[in-house]
Amino acid sequence: MATVEYRQASRMYDLTRPPAVNRLSLKIEDGEFLVLVGPSGSGKSTAMRMLAGLEPVDEGQILIDGKDVTELRARDRDVSMVFQSYALYPNMTARQNIAFALENIKTPKAQIKEKVAQAAAMLELEDLLDKKPSQMSGGQRQRVAMGRSIVRDPKVWCMDEPLSNLDAKLRVSTRAQIAALQRELGVTTVYVTHDQTEAMTMGDRVAVLKDGVLQQVDTPTHLYSHPGNTFVATFIGSPAVTLVEDVVVSDGRAGLGPGPSVHFGMPSDLMAKLPGDSVIAGVRPENWEIVAVGEQAPEGVEALAFQVQFVENLGSEAFLYAEPQLTGDSRVRIHRNRVAIKVSSAEGFEPGTVLHALPRPGKAMFFHPESRINLEYL
Structure with missing residues (x-):
């Protein structure tokens, strides 16, 4: 050959x-x-x-x-x-x-x-x-x-x-x-x-x-x-990764800043590579963890709220396509304003369902806010 x-x-x-x-x-x-x-x-x-x-x-x-x-x-x-x-x-x-x-x-x-x-x-x-x-x-x-x-x-x-x-x-x-x-x-x-x-x-x-x-x-x-x-x-993987832009980096943590106190578990060695106080976080559909379903999250639970827009039922698994419900004082932006979340079954989910989810510990990816290069490679 x-x-x-x-x-x-x-x-x-x-x-x-x-x-x-x-x-x-x-x-x-x-x-x-x-x-x-x-x-x-x-x-x-x-x-x-x-x-x-x-x-x-x-x-x-x-x-x-x-x-x-x-x-x-x-x-x-x-x-x-x-x-x-x-x-x-x-x-x-x-x-x-x-x-x-x-x-x-x-x-x-x-x-x-x-x-x-x-x-x-x-x-x-x-x-x-x-x-x-x-x-x-x-x-x-x-x-x-x-x-x-x-x-x-x-x-x-x-x-x-x-x-x-x-x-x-x-x-x-x-x-x-x-x-x-x-x-x-x-x-x-x-x-x-x-x-x-x-x-x-x-x-x-x-x-x-x-x-x-x-x-x-x-x-x-x-x-x-x-x-x-x-x-x-975003090109590799179906459904595509969710990109959360302008994630706030402070006090050794990367989170949403004002509003919901959701943190992405960013390693300290990656934080040192940032030029400012923000980062782009990427979360795959299988790396969202649903912690509650309903209009109100249980007391003490800190998670992002999403409203389901479409349910893709594949039988052995399902994907929920949802719109984030961000508070007015949050500066973060979610790419295309849509999140894909993988679940084992579509049962209990339908358009209009409100759920609360957060990234699984250690599963998020982090990208430079300007060059958009993965911080692992810088």
């Missing part, structure tokens, strides 16, 4: 506008499954197409196995693409589509037959080999596209949102199949998606892009628990 390295690689479509990919530096290890994730327009597909040779590199370099391929044609890079649109030849059967690339390079017929049979068995396509794409479902067509890529034995796989055209149930089963197949073959893979659930469940590491700039690259678990900045914190 191969390693892949971007060295300060940039792509500029218009010199009067910021680059689509801006000085990307990223190393992908041999056999690694790396997911590029970000919102639309973040540069993730462009970065992958630069690797495949489908987009030029205006600045910097791209290396495969230590060899500079920046100026090489796509056909000379030994990189295989799996597209969102499948890109199958409609007049060919699955067998012919899978074998097409091998026939182009004059591979012996016996070897083609063997490779197609192996790929078909791996992808459970034996019964579909003589069917044309119009006779297949979306998931079957995607597997044929993958089979066409497998038989080439490429150094690198590039997958551009390959599951976005599938229905929800098929998407879940197919992503598990792709991840298992990649681990079985050990092919270095760059996978592009805007779906952070795909990123978290499939990748060995996840690279988050915004406006063409790499924000953070790490394992899914570390990315979720220790996001580099507020953008990564």
Whole structure:
């Protein structure tokens, strides 16, 4: 297989506008499954197409196995693409589509037959080999596209949102199949998606892009628990983290200041990194603790009041989307004025329900109020 390295690689479509990919530096290890994730327009597909040779590199370099391929044609890079649109030849059967690339390079017929049979068995396509794409479902067509890529034995796989055209149930089963197949073959893979659930469940590491700039690259678990900045914190995780801005830092504590005396358990070493007396706190849905339900909190209980606006019941668990009921003298602001709280059951909650909750001890994240970088990294 191969390693892949971007060295300060940039792509500029218009010199009067910021680059689509801006000085990307990223190393992908041999056999690694790396997911590029970000919102639309973040540069993730462009970065992958630069690797495949489908987009030029205006600045910097791209290396495969230590060899500079920046100026090489796509056909000379030994990189295989799996597209969102499948890109199958409609007049060919699955067998012919899978074998097409091998026939182009004059591979012996016996070897083609063997490779197609192996790929078909791996992808459970034996019964579909003589069917044309119009006779297949979306998931079957995607597997044929993958089979066409497998038989080439490429150094690198590039997958551009390959599951976005599938229905929800098929998407879940197919992503598990792709991840298992990649681990079985050990092919270095760059996978592009805007779906952070795909990123978290499939990748060995996840690279988050915004406006063409790499924000953070790490394992899914570390990315979720220790996001580099507020953008990564809100983009990774569903429902998104709640950001509480202008949390007051004083007397060695971070809290809401005037009004409810709710504290976020901020470590003293992080407080020393602040320029002033405020911080942005982030709380994941599972890290809110409901201490009371009803208009009035029990005497002596210090918690934030929320009014439930919507209940998302998932059966085994539920998410409450609620609006904070802050007092007029509190200076804090909650991003988008909405909080997501995870509960084990939706029973007892409905729109209009008032509840009182506070962050679980030691579970909040803290971000610089100006740069919005996680204080852990400063």
